[in-house]
Amino acid sequence: MSLIHFEQVGQSFGDRTVLHDVNLTLTEHRIGIVGANGSGKSTLVRMINGLVTPTSGAVTVDGQNVARHAREVRRKVGFIFTNPDNQIVMPTVQEDVAFTLRRRGLSAAEIAERTAAALEQFGLSEHAEHPAHRLSGGQKQLLALAAVLVAEPATIVADEPTTLLDARNARRISELLQTLPQQIIVVTHHLHLVEEFDRVIVIEEGAVVADGAPAESLAAYRALLQ
Amino acid sequence: MTDTVRPITRSRSILPARDLAQIAIFAALIAALGLAGPLNIGPVPITLQSLGVMFAGAILGPRKGTLAVLLFLVLTAVGLPLLAGARGGIGVFTVSPAAGYLYGWLLGAFITGYLTARLLPKYPFWLALGATILGGIVAVYLVGIPVMALNLGLPLWTTLGLNVAFIPGDLIKVVLTVLVAGQVHKAYPGLIARPLGRQHP
Amino acid sequence: MIGLYSPGTSLIHRAPTLFKLLLLSLCVLLIGTSSDPRIVGGAAAGVVLLFLIARVPPRAAVAQIAPILLILLVAVPIQGLLSGWTVAALMAGRLIVAVALAALFTMTTTVTAVLEAFQTLLRPFNRFIDADRVGLLVALTIRCIPLVSDIVREVLEARTARGTQGSLLSIAVPVVVRSLYAADALGEALIARGLDD
Numbered sequence: 001m002s003l004i005h006f007e008q009v010g011q012s013f014g015d016r017t018v019l020h021d022v023n024l025t026l027t028e029h030r031i032g033i034v035g036a037n038g039s040g041k042s043t044l045v046r047m048i049n050g051l052v053t054p055t056s057g058a059v060t061v062d063g064q065n066v067a068r069h070a071r072e073v074r075r076k077v078g079f080i081f082t083n084p085d086n087q088i089v090m091p092t093v094q095e096d097v098a099f100t101l102r103r104r105g106l107s108a109a110e111i112a113e114r115t116a117a118a119l120e121q122f123g124l125s126e127h128a129e130h131p132a133h134r135l136s137g138g139q140k141q142l143l144a145l146a147a148v149l150v151a152e153p154a155t156i157v158a159d160e161p162t163t164l165l166d167a168r169n170a171r172r173i174s175e176l177l178q179t180l181p182q183q184i185i186v187v188t189h190h191l192h193l194v195e196e197f198d199r200v201i202v203i204e205e206g207a208v209v210a211d212g213a214p215a216e217s218l219a220a221y222r223a224l225l226q
Numbered sequence: 227m228t229d230t231v232r233p234i235t236r237s238r239s240i241l242p243a244r245d246l247a248q249i250a251i252f253a254a255l256i257a258a259l260g261l262a263g264p265l266n267i268g269p270v271p272i273t274l275q276s277l278g279v280m281f282a283g284a285i286l287g288p289r290k291g292t293l294a295v296l297l298f299l300v301l302t303a304v305g306l307p308l309l310a311g312a313r314g315g316i317g318v319f320t321v322s323p324a325a326g327y328l329y330g331w332l333l334g335a336f337i338t339g340y341l342t343a344r345l346l347p348k349y350p351f352w353l354a355l356g357a358t359i360l361g362g363i364v365a366v367y368l369v370g371i372p373v374m375a376l377n378l379g380l381p382l383w384t385t386l387g388l389n390v391a392f393i394p395g396d397l398i399k400v401v402l403t404v405l406v407a408g409q410v411h412k413a414y415p416g417l418i419a420r421p422l423g424r425q426h427p
Numbered sequence: 428m429i430g431l432y433s434p435g436t437s438l439i440h441r442a443p444t445l446f447k448l449l450l451l452s453l454c455v456l457l458i459g460t461s462s463d464p465r466i467v468g469g470a471a472a473g474v475v476l477l478f479l480i481a482r483v484p485p486r487a488a489v490a491q492i493a494p495i496l497l498i499l500l501v502a503v504p505i506q507g508l509l510s511g512w513t514v515a516a517l518m519a520g521r522l523i524v525a526v527a528l529a530a531l532f533t534m535t536t537t538v539t540a541v542l543e544a545f546q547t548l549l550r551p552f553n554r555f556i557d558a559d560r561v562g563l564l565v566a567l568t569i570r571c572i573p574l575v576s577d578i579v580r581e582v583l584e585a586r587t588a589r590g591t592q593g594s595l596l597s598i599a600v601p602v603v604v605r606s607l608y609a610a611d612a613l614g615e616a617l618i619a620r621g622l623d624d
Contacts, residue, residue: 051615071621079619085577086612089620091569100620133573147620243622244614250564251610254571255602258579261572277599285603297568304541304565305431305533308572313494314431316448316541317529321455321522323498378502379518381509388501406599414607 001183002061002076002155003027004048009057011043011206018043019206022057026185030178032194032214033187034221035203041187044203045157048185049077061155078148080158084140085133087147093135094119094128097147104151118150138169145176155183162190191218245290248417252282252294253301257308264310275310277399279331280362283338284354284407287418291339295331302328326373330366337361342407343418349411354404362403363396431491433534439481440535444544451532455525464513467520474527483534491530495522571613578605 004026011019019040035041046052047059050070059066061073081087090096097115106114119125122142127135135143141161148156158177162170174193177184186194194200200217202210202224210220241249256278264273278298282291298308299319307314319325338361345354367389375385411417434440439447458470478488499519506515533541542562549558582601 046615049619051619071623074619074621081612081616081619083612085574086609087616087620089570089613089617090566095566096570103621131573132570133577151621242614243617244611246564246567246622247610247614247617248607250567250571251575251606251613253568254575255606257568257572258575261576262579281599281603285607297564300545300561301565301568304545305536305538306569307431313491315491315529315533316451317491317526317533321459321525321529322495323502323522377522378498378506379510379514380502380506384505384509402595402599405596406603409596409600410603410607413604417607 001027001029003063004155004185005060006044006047007058007060009044009047009054009059011040011047011052011054011056017206019054022206022208024201024208024211026199028198029183030194030197030199031183031185032197032200032217033185033203034189034191034194034200034218036224039203040206041203042159045159045185045187046079048155048157049074049079051079075151076153077155077157078151078153080141080144080148080156080161082160082163084137084144084164087144088132088140091131092128093124093130093132093143096132096143097150100147100151114150118146121149122146136169137165138172141165141169141173142176145173149180149182153182155185156180158184158186158188160187160189162188162193191221194218248286249290249294249297252278252286252291253297256282256295256298257301257306260308260310272395272398273310276331276362276366276396277402279335279366280338280358280399280403281406283335283361284342284358284403285410285417286339287343288336288339292332292336295335299328299332321377323374323377324370325377327366327370329373330369333369334361334363334365337365338403339418346411346418347415349408351404351408354408355400358400358403358407359397362400363393431487431530431533432537433483433487435482435535437481437535439477439531444536444540445547447532447536448544451528454528458521458524461521462517464517464520467517467524470524471520474524474531477531478527481531481535483531487534488527488530491534492523492527495526499523574609574613575606578602578609 004024006022006024006026009019009022010017022044033041033045043052047054047066048061050066050073053067061076064072066073088096090099094115097118098111101111101114116125116128119128122145124135124139124142124146127139132140132143144161156177161177162173165173170190174190177186177193178196186197188194195214195218197214199212200210200214200221201208202217202221204224209224210217256275259274259278262274279295282294285291286294302308302314303316303319305315309318319328338358341357341361342349342354345357367386371385371389372382374380374389375382378385380388454470458467461467499522503515503519506518542565546558546562549556549561579602582598582605585601586598
């Protein structure tokens, strides 16, 4: 579990302001972030592992400024993207999981062992040697999860992890995310995914407009949609 | 496509992750175009692979474009059948009559990229056309023809004569490359770093 | 990715890659500079013997050598007329032998083994080129080929669905733009997964 802190965070691309004056302290186990398309929520969560550096203010993870300690922070924070196809970087399933473990001073045997364990956990063992692009959409997202969890991060950030999946695979991935022991921060349009979470934050036009227990936050969000 | 957030923090390496990804994607594009087989425009068969090489220079610029072509060639050399007609292996780089064209692609991508970088951001059509002909045709033939003459033991002019048939197809590819690059650079600025000393506001 | 490799357990399959590569270069050099019909003839016999030892499928072997024959079909008559039929025959023989040898190397060596050999050859130049990064880039590109092929296929399908033939431009622009977006997303994933850490 990490302590993630946003202090007066602002972000603009050119003359377009995406986020302004965001102050947040995230310590809960399961946190949902909801908001309309273009509300700035994707940018917000990308700041947690340094994929985007805020133009003003600072984001810290366990007291470390992400902009200065991106490497240390990324070892603690794993990231799941919307499109599983774009996060597969190696030709075969097994190589893709092993990619995460490079440059960590592990022996080849250790890497093989941990890779096999991660594949086993997500039911991908029989596909270990298969080309990753032949997996189904749901399996690809499982592979992405395996490739992140093999590094044993304390926190997982997921940006709309179920948006591109069919209903059955979306449910499977949501169930998996709900049961992970890691701290998890999920951006989603599938509101039921975060109904049981510890905290839900609503982002609207680059600012936090509701923040609290899921029932209240989601009610506020639904009111916004009217 | 979901909304991707473009500005990425620069990494410490000489080639940032985004450049690396663009190089790999364009090397893959050259391969994919070769696997797609030739396209017929009227009587002229167009092999799309060399189109991919022109794209690499005109869209990614001299550094990334040349590296993309080099990477594609490495993949071919290690034995992947990625050259049009499912050819590959080290033979195509050494003793094959067409070996020179592969090195010509490298020079061609570099020259196209180098000149394109100087034509941006305006990218005037006729100058771009000239630049792409120079890189995509002249440079490629400049290396390709002598190597073919050498490997076949034929005189230079005879070899050139054997290759004239490919020039109309190449010209079509050049025009297409300039039109595509023009649209892409407008929709997606900043792909090619401007040469030093010519920074625009 | 198996590529042009044709699996087997022959002596040639098992020989160390760098040794095969060295031998190949020497033979090609020797044959290429020789104008003695006996050397070229002997080399041709040697190559046939090597193919028999390696027992690669004849069809695969022919597929690699056939394109050269097509070119020779044009080049040999020209050369015969220009500089005599002996010279033409010698040139054709040298070329076929060299191409066949190179094809044999490729067919008996796995992609991984060739890549490792290349990386070994790059080690002395570590100051200029990071051999591991080259290997990584090659693997990344192999992964990208189906990704880009899917983009090409989807753009072509979208065109068919609209029922318009459309110009080449209307295919090429979306292919390139979508490829660039895929590269952006892939770049982000590489950073998130610790490429440079």
